[in-house]
Amino acid sequence: xxxxxxxxxxxxxxxxxxxxxxxxxxxxxxxxxxxxxxxxxxxxxxxxxxxxxxxxxxxxxxxxxxxxxxxxxxxxxxxxxxxxxxxxxxxxxxxxxxxxxxxxxxxxxxxxxxxxxxxxxxxxxxxxxxxxxxxxxxxxxxxxxxxx
Amino acid sequence: xxxxxxxxxxxxxxxxxxxxxxxxxxxxxxxxxxxxxxxxxxxxxxxxxxxxxxxxxxxxxxxxxxxxxxxxxxxxxxxxxxxxxxxxxxxxxxxxxxxxxxxxxxxxxxxxxxxxxxxxxxxxxxxxxxxxxxxxxxxxxxxxxxxxxxxxxxxxxxxxxxxxxxxxxxxxxxxxxxxxxxxxxxxxxxxxxxxxxxxxxxxxxxxxxxxxxxxxxxxxxxxxxxxxxxxxxxxxxxxxxxxxxxxxxxxxxxxxxxxxxxxxxxxxxxxxxxxxxxxxxxxxxxxxxxxxxxxxxxxxxxxxxxxxxxxxxxxxxxxxxxxxxxxxxxxxxxxxxxxxxxxxxxxxxxxxxxxxxxxxxxxxxxxxxxxxxxxxxxxxxxxx
Numbered sequence: 001x002x003x004x005x006x007x008x009x010x011x012x013x014x015x016x017x018x019x020x021x022x023x024x025x026x027x028x029x030x031x032x033x034x035x036x037x038x039x040x041x042x043x044x045x046x047x048x049x050x051x052x053x054x055x056x057x058x059x060x061x062x063x064x065x066x067x068x069x070x071x072x073x074x075x076x077x078x079x080x081x082x083x084x085x086x087x088x089x090x091x092x093x094x095x096x097x098x099x100x101x102x103x104x105x106x107x108x109x110x111x112x113x114x115x116x117x118x119x120x121x122x123x124x125x126x127x128x129x130x131x132x133x134x135x136x137x138x139x140x141x142x143x144x145x146x147x148x
Numbered sequence: 149x150x151x152x153x154x155x156x157x158x159x160x161x162x163x164x165x166x167x168x169x170x171x172x173x174x175x176x177x178x179x180x181x182x183x184x185x186x187x188x189x190x191x192x193x194x195x196x197x198x199x200x201x202x203x204x205x206x207x208x209x210x211x212x213x214x215x216x217x218x219x220x221x222x223x224x225x226x227x228x229x230x231x232x233x234x235x236x237x238x239x240x241x242x243x244x245x246x247x248x249x250x251x252x253x254x255x256x257x258x259x260x261x262x263x264x265x266x267x268x269x270x271x272x273x274x275x276x277x278x279x280x281x282x283x284x285x286x287x288x289x290x291x292x293x294x295x296x297x298x299x300x301x302x303x304x305x306x307x308x309x310x311x312x313x314x315x316x317x318x319x320x321x322x323x324x325x326x327x328x329x330x331x332x333x334x335x336x337x338x339x340x341x342x343x344x345x346x347x348x349x350x351x352x353x354x355x356x357x358x359x360x361x362x363x364x365x366x367x368x369x370x371x372x373x374x375x376x377x378x379x380x381x382x383x384x385x386x387x388x389x390x391x392x393x394x395x396x397x398x399x400x401x402x403x404x405x406x407x408x409x410x411x412x413x414x415x416x417x418x419x420x421x422x423x424x425x426x427x428x429x430x431x432x433x434x435x436x437x438x439x440x441x442x443x444x445x446x447x448x449x450x451x452x453x454x455x456x457x458x459x460x461x462x463x464x465x466x467x468x469x470x471x472x473x474x475x476x477x478x479x480x481x482x483x484x485x486x487x488x489x490x491x492x493x494x495x496x497x498x499x500x501x502x503x504x505x506x507x508x509x510x511x512x513x514x515x516x517x518x519x520x521x522x523x524x525x526x527x528x529x530x531x532x
Contacts, residue, residue, distance in 0.1 A: 014278065040279045066301070066399055068293040069346040070286055082285045082345075084294055084394055094280045094394045103346065107301045118282070127282040 005051065013041030016055065021115050021126035026060050028089065029053040039091035060113030061088040062130065069102040081105050085113075085130055099131045110134070151383065151414040155532050157244035157255075158371050158378035161191030161364035162488045167477045168328035170262055170358040176207045177218040179360035179479075180260025184219065187362035191374050193254060195219050200252030200365075201226040202239035206261050206271040206480040215258065225252040231386070232274075232515025233428060236361075236483035237522040241384035243365045253366065260360030261479035269356055271480045274516070277392040286345050289353060289431070291393035291517035293345040296433040298399040300347065303448035305436065307347055309455050311338035313432040314351050314474050316460035321471025323461060323501035328357050329475040352432040354473035354482065361484035363491070371529075379491045380532060382508070383415030384524040393517045400448070404441035404512065404521040411510075412443075415525035419443040422525075423506035424493045425465065426486025428514035429472040435459065438512055439467075442523065466503045469493060483513035487524065494528050507531050 011019070013029065017040075020027040030037045033050030037058065044051055065086040069079050081102035086092045097105045098114075110133035118125045163186025166179035174182075180203070188194060201223040205211035212228040225246045231238060236259055243255035263271035274287065285291060299305045315335055321327035333351070341351040371378035387403035387410070390396040412418055419442060427438045436450035444465065445453040453459075459467035468474075470489040473482040490509035492498050507530050513522040 066294040066298040068285075068290050068297060069343075070284065070290060071343045071345065080284070082283050082290050082294070084399075092394050094283050094285065096283050107297065125282065 008043045013043060017041045018126055020055060021128070022124070024115060026058055026113055026115060026128060027055040028058050028091065030056045037087075037089040037091055039087070039093050058087060058089045061133065062086055062111050062113065064097065064105060064107050064109045064111060065092055066107055067097070067105045079103070083130070085111060093128065095128055095130050097130045097132065150416050153244060153248065154382050154414055154416065155380045155527075156248045156368055157365050158368050158380045159363055159365050159491050159526070160371060160374040160376055160378055161187040161189070161193070162362065162491050163187030163190060164326070164359065164361045164485070164488060166260070166262070167326055167359040168357050169264055172265070174262055174265070174358075176205065176260045176262050177215065178260070179262055179358060180215060180258050180362070181218060183260060183360035183362040184256060184258050187258075187364050188256070190376055191364040193364065195221060197254045198256045199224045200243060200246055200255035202228070202243050202255060202257040203259060204228055204230050204235040204481065205259070206263060206273060209273065223252065231388070231520035231522070233430065233481035233483040234386070234513030234515030234520040234522040235481065237384070237487060237511055237513030237524050238386045238520075240363075240365070240381050240487065240524045241386070244381050244384070247365065247367045255365040256362060257365065257484065258360070258362040259479075259481060259484045261481070262358045263480045264356050264358045279394070280392060288517050289348060290345045292431040292433060293348045294393055295396070295399045295437070295518060296347055296431070299433060299436070302400055303451065305451035307339055308335055309436070309451035310347070310352055310432040311335040312454050312457075313429065313435050313459070314338045316454065316457065316463070317429060317468055317472040317474035319460045320469050320501060321475035323499070324469075324471050324476060327471035327476040328355055329471070348431055354430045354478035355475070357477040357479050359477040359479035359485075361488050363484065363487060377495050378529060379494050380527050380529070382417065382525040382527045382531060383411040383413070384522070385410030385414065386520065386522040388520050391516060391519050396518060400437070402437050402441050402518050402521050404438050404523065407521045407523040408442040411523035411525050415527070417508060417525060421508050422510045423466075424469060424490060424503045424509045425467045426470070426490045426509070426511040427467055428482055428486060428512055429468055429474050430478070430482070430514060432474070434514055435467055437518070438514075442510070442512065461501065469498060469501045469503065483515070483522075486511040486513070487526075490526050494526060
């Protein structure tokens with residue numbers, strides 16, 4: 001029996017996101033029905049239920065929505081920042097603001113994305129980090145060249 | 149004309165055991181079983197009478213099965229929906245529905261944990277969030293810290309106001325012989341304690357204790373068979389807006405807005421009618437958020453609202469009269485305890501901490517990282 005819609009095709013959205021980061025591209029899914037850009041990656045739009053999600057380059061620009069300092073002991077590496085970044089395209093993501101003391105990160109500060117690569121037991125993992133926008137950071141290929 | 153579920157079920161037995169530090173070598177189910185024994189004895193029932201089982205666990209993947217086996221029962225209806233610590237407030241509504249539908253006749257809602265004496269920290273089976281893992285937030289405190297920081301940013305809430313919540317909880321605990329933390333404390337002491345995830349210190353965090361609790365619920369038509377004054381479920385509702393903190397639409401407002409509105413509507417009451425509250429205080433920001441979201445003060449005014457002892461003994465609004473998760477007990481999931489405390493207050497059994505003339509109580513459960521919000525309104529026979 002034919003179903004009303006085709007099932008999701010291709011690699012899983014998590015893997016696709018990783019693959020783009022590995023190529024130096026910070027891309028998020030954009031719903032072609034309602035135009036919302038979404039994070040985290042998934043197979044349907046959480047705003048409208050649409051299925052047609054296209055990977056768009058995003059600007060990498062964002063604002064610190066909230067921030068905390070995890071007070072890890074000095075002997076274990078010292079304190080570090082954990083922040084929620086609101087991206088210019090709408091969605092929020094957890095990350096870390098670098099290049100500034102963990103407790104000097106302020107809500108409302110403009111930040112810019114950078115892709116970093118970490119070695120993990122399972123292999124490389126690409127993650128998105130942020131620097132203060134004033135610091136003139138770069139590193140996201142095609143940053144600002146996103147569609148729409 | 150009231151809602152069809154209002155007052156259909158009543159709590160006729162409550163009990164707790166092992167609160168604080170359970171005696172050596174007791175496991176989670178021992179503490180649960182002990183709590184169940186106490187609650188059933190209050191109701192004049194035995195474990196053989198239980199045919200409805202509602203439980204969640206920090207240690208058992210299939211908690212209803214493990215618990216039924218341990219207790220030696222074969223319930224005709226069971227529910228183990230896991231929404232974190234809020235689960236146990238949620239079970240009040242599912243038990244009432246199952247009782248009303250005749251799927252069971254005696255519902256036992258129960259929980260037990262030996263996390264303090266076994267793990268020595270938070271015992272949880274919660275999975276890590278893949279898009280949080282690389283940044284290593286401390287679970288769950290960093291998520292609550294992020295919500296707190298945003299509330300401070302938007303509304304000027306202060307660390308002193310957060311500390312007032314911890315001090316109020318301790319002052320209530322000092323009136324409750326079963327509460328784990330009894331030592332005097334002060335706003336200054338809370339502010340000076342060790343920072344864990346800014347702006348939350350160790351004293352802004354709930355305790356790590358053992359403990360168990362149990363609640364026996366029956367259809368309202370049977371309440372005359374029981375010795376204790378029945379405490380009716382007037383209304384209850386659950387709500388969620390997110391699972392992980394980055395998906396929370398507004399870090400300063402929880403889904404308690406929806407759970408509260410729906411619970412009030414079923415109960416036919418509003419915040420002004422509530423005499424006593426049990427608000428799940430995993431962190432000091434929680435009662436501030438819930439007082440706002442449940443309509444006790446305007447959004448953003450929760451910090452000022454809790455200051456100057458308003459929710460402490462002798463204050464205008466009694467909140468967490470057992471000492472809460474901050475000072476009474478927090479065995480991993482705390483949700484059953486605010487219900488038990490509200491029941492004791494409505495029965496007039498709360499001793500030194502009794503709120504005079506309490507007829508309507510509100511118990512509010514929180515689960516995950518502000519992710520699940522569950523409100524229950526309870527009342528005495530006078531409120532039917």
